[in-house]
Amino acid sequence: MTTTPEKVPFEQWDAPEGEWTLTGACPVRTNRTLLLEAATRFLFPTILVFSVYLLIVGHYAPGGGFAGGLTAGLAFVLRYIAGGGSEGAEIGSRLQLRPPVLMGTGLLLATLSALAPVAFGAPVLTSAKISVLGVEVVSSLVLDVGVYVLIIGVVLDLLRSLGSGIERDAEESEGP
């Protein structure tokens, strides 16, 4: 027996659940720029989609894991700047994932994808074309995905240690 999901009224169907602006409250109210926050709301998902586009297209056209990862990282940087304060950057508070783990996973994925061709009797780092659901995909895409994840981890770690870390220190030294 299947449970039918509760029917959502059409007006609320696509409505955001959270607040329109970022939840991370800016510690100093006067530093808040509403325009940037609203723009970030549009730009953040767009940049992320674009970064995935760069990642996939990278084998034949400009792009790739590194460029894609950096672009995705920039989306988080934008969010951090707009959200202000340490909360905005701490994606980990929602994802429950520390940036180093992201870096480690990316590196692991990249290394394993380099070693994988050995299992098929080809030299290390060999790339092959695989047809996935009728779409031709190169196997070296896995390496790019690893790099992509690794770079996002690096950017998030930078935001965490240099961005919010420094901010926290500044707050502590200014505090009462």
Place this chain on the structure above:
Amino acid sequence: MTTLVTLPVLLPILGAALTVIFARSAMVQRLIGIVVLACVSAVAAILLVAADRSGPVVVELGGWPAPVGIVLVADRLSALLLLVSTVVTLAVLVYAIDQRISDYGRDTASTTFHPIFLLLSTGVSLAYLTGDLFSLFVAFEIMLAASYVLITRRTNASRIRSGMTYVIISLTSSLLFLTTIALVYASTGTVNLADLANRVAELPPGLRTLLSMLTIVTFGIKAAMVPLHFWLPDSYPNAPAPVTALFAGLLTKVGIYALLRTQTLVFPGAGPSAVLLVLAVLTMVVGALGALAQNDLNRLLSFLLVSHIGFMLFGLAVYDAHGAAGTALYIVHHITVQATLFLVGGLITRRTGTVSIDQMGGLARRSPVLAVLFAIPALTLAGIPPTSGFVAKLALLQAGAGATVGTAVVAGFVVLASLLTLWAVVRVWIRVFWGAEKEPLPDADPTDELVVGTAKTSKPMYVATAALIAVSIAIAAAAGPLSAVTERAGTDLLARTPYLEAVLG
């Protein structure tokens, strides 16, 4: 078989990734590090046997053939150095792990130390194995980036300052290296070492000399060749003992290896190189005299390191099969003994609470084990028979005496520098181990990782040091077969054809 060549590079990266992921569990991190390095040592041993029996093992990455794609090559020289380096790295890792356990407790995990340590090992392996000038640059960068972190973590302002010297010098040499690669590529259109070997010969002599000199300067900075050595005694002593041991053992030797490889393969000369001979003499003498003037134990060892770089340069400068063989043997000996000495220096510092030789004394009575642990590598470094130092120096002296009058004269300087080395280590022995017993100094700065005053020293730290001494004794015991291997490696280097045929087919 060919896949094995990539493992010394890929396994440490894999280990680094896993140690980052399992950053919460100190035990898992340690296990990963030790297992990975043990595996790489085994792989290196297999590669050495394979390369010695049936010529260089070559893998074309991604299946792209040589002049276009990147190749990894394990010939006798690179496999041998890879084996020794990895064994030393493993011993240093055990020492470092136990030092961290003694200082911070059993459960202290770190997100940086283990991954960075393994990445450093990746860089070293890649530098030995790569058959491509640009990936050599990448290898150096991996190695250096890791070393920047290791030399500046958990430290104070003055040590950050001396760390900056190291970083700036390394960046400068990297920039120079990159420029050299650009010039090489612009003039020949290739960066594959084997392909370069054929194409550089067609260049005008002036351009060839320029490129050759540029590589000598680039790798000379990394190898701490006088007059490009000034950064080393200022920065190496400022890291914790295991890190210094690793840097002193491996990083400078990778520079020498790169010099040996490029000078023999890409820029072959016709006889002893006057420039390199002069530089070798300068390096030997300046380093040894510098060591005699030092009061800081670690600085003294750093100057001795510089001095012995001159020995390896000398073997290269002789420029025949025996000279190259002597250099190879000397690198093998020196990687082991220099790392051991820095580890012992760390043990002494933990026992006395100071790095200043003046403030030590009578340690032989208080800690006879330490006295033995210092005496053996110190005599090995000086080259007293029947240690590995003697074997290596003998090979160099024979090569020097057999070539020309000039090299025979420089061989005299080798003897002189050996005597000066002996003088320096005997001075340390007399002032640190003999004389009136002095009370150990208390730990002035508990956050400082370098001078850990009268800290508890766990047994595995002694065991790791003793294991390295055992390796160096084993080198002396296996002198016959080992020097036969290095002799064959030297012949290969000068003949060039085994390498060229293996890579270009």
